[in-house]
Amino acid sequence: MQSKSTPGLATKARRTDGPDFEAPLSIRVTLRLSGALDSYATRQDAGKEHALRAAIQTLSREVRSGRFGPERLVIAVKGAWRTTPAVARLDTAVAEQVFEHVVNMCMDAYYADFH
DSSP: OOOOBOTTTOOSOOOSSSOOTTOOOBHHHHHHHHHHHHHHHHOOOHHHHHHHHHHHHHHHHHHHHTTOOHHHHHHHHHHHHHTOHHHHTSOHHHHHHHHHHHHHHHHHHHHGGGO
């Protein structure tokens, strides 16, 4: 049985000879990430950041369980970022700052279990 995946984030089966950046991530996790990104891009406060961190941590666990590197996490977040309505409304400089912070959250989440 094949699992459902988010369009644009998954189209091929996972390869065993190296990373497959098209491997599917669960719809539930990617929808949670998209919603948290949209909320955080609308208003960067502690509560929204907490929800975004939680979504990124969940995605990070899924990425690590698939034996992918941190780049897969960043690619998934970047894909969600590009389709987030609130991001399009941000000033370019603010969007760059916010995205940099989001990528830092990704690295923190991915490497948290390795410390």
